[in-house]
Amino acid sequence: MQRTPHDVAVAKPAVPGPVAPATSAPTPVPAPVAASAAPQIQLIPASAAGALDAAEEAVDLLLESGRAPGEVLVITTGEQHPWAAHELSFGDTAYWAQHDAGDDVFYAEATSASRAASRPVVVVAVNGGSAAAVAEALPLAHARAGALLIVCGDPQQINSVLGAGV
Template sequence: VPRTPQAAPAAPSVSAAVPQIQLIPASAEGALDAAEEAVDLLLDTGRAPGDVLVLTTGDLHPWAAHELSFGEAAYWAQHDAGDDVFYADAAQAARASGRPVVVVAVNGGPASAAAAVLPVALARAGALLIVCGDPKEINSVLGAGV
């Protein structure tokens, strides 16, 4: 019996809108600052804070590190409330719910971090995915993985 090929799990459904992707070139050291500037611009142009999820591939954003010092439960309760910009480690991207805008700071971490997080980030982004990092690395991932 011939097997019917199945669609790749990353393929969006026909009705799913594909978010716009914006690349902001930055070094690993400057990616977090670039992400912060992107968030500030989003908020300044009327985007609600609860619409934005920021993921980091290297060091945690200082807000996330601070909030995690109060425990995982309190940290994720803020995520679930959805009232403010939420910052998370890329390794926890799958746990984060979708938001209209996802910003990814490729600020170091293992070489595979960007490849692992970008497809998840794209799936979580409702309207816009902003990626701050090395354009060559990001384009190779987005070209092959998304």
């Protein structure tokens, strides 16, 4: 019970304070829903050069543990994943049709990840790219992750974008 009032107090500043009490709006309902909808975040420390390999290992472990391939989205902040580069060679339409089919792991570059739908698990390889691209990709990945966000990269850079203690 102590957590609910704390969650509500945290949620109230996002909504105009004087309006919510005056209308007697049921503010406790949205706060627990939002709190329970937040994905778990896991950080795998890796250099930019090793982030893609770390992401591949994470995907392998997810699949070995029973995750369905269609539940996983992988986003790269630097160079495209080789699978994405290969599939894009067949054209943009065919590439995104595979995404829409949702039956396999999908790999997207950060610049096009906003087009990707949410999936239960999102893995981000912080394998380069500008600081602005990383700062844009991580919140987007967080929003796309239903249950779990795995970020592979430099912990200091990731924590500065997603918040300390990730």
